Amino acid sequence: MLLISNGNAVASKVEVASSFLAKSRGLMFRRSIPEDYAMLFTFKKPEKVSLHMVFVPFPIDVLLLDTGMRILETRYLKAWIGLLNSKTKVSYVVEMPAGSIARHKLKIGQQLSLVD
Template sequence: MRVVHEPATGSGRVLATTVEVADSFLSRARGLMFRRSVPAEYALVFPFGRVATRGLHMLFVPFDIDAVWLVEGEVRAVRCLHAWLGHGRARADTVIELPAGAADDVEAGDHVRVVGSEDGG
């Protein structure tokens, strides 16, 4: 799987090639807590299936991250969340966490997609 940024203008780029999906209650609750770091090409994707206000916290996460909130693939918010104390909230059906700086050029209105899967899709 890959996470691909498709800006409103210009050409797209791959944001992550190592993609983990947090699709269970436990994996969503844990998120990136207790990890020491993540690889440069990493993304943690939280698919929720419906739009609602989604909050993130950085408790027990000792490194900064970029967070991207999506509705049907359209970027609604992008924030840099700081280690230990950062938090963010926005409406989304999917949230993606990336290493700090990975989403520097991602803006509201752009599209971000998770492409590829085990079945080759």
């Protein structure tokens, strides 16, 4: 699976977290993630989300997306202590290596897509 923005690959390795357990575990207990990796959290209906970085020993970039996979918020979360409470209801959350937002020039309002 490939995560794309403006025709350019943002992540070539996308792991989908749709179950309660997968969403609860997220990136906890991993030592690192590859540069071309993204974890995509999916929600059945839009909801406000809270994320924490407990047991995640590396920083990440986070994208909060609407039902059309348009970016609503971008955030950087510090290892171990980062917290995020979304301002609005979201349909998707994308967690990527720190620096991904700047590297791919991702901005609020930009649309992403998934390709198998």
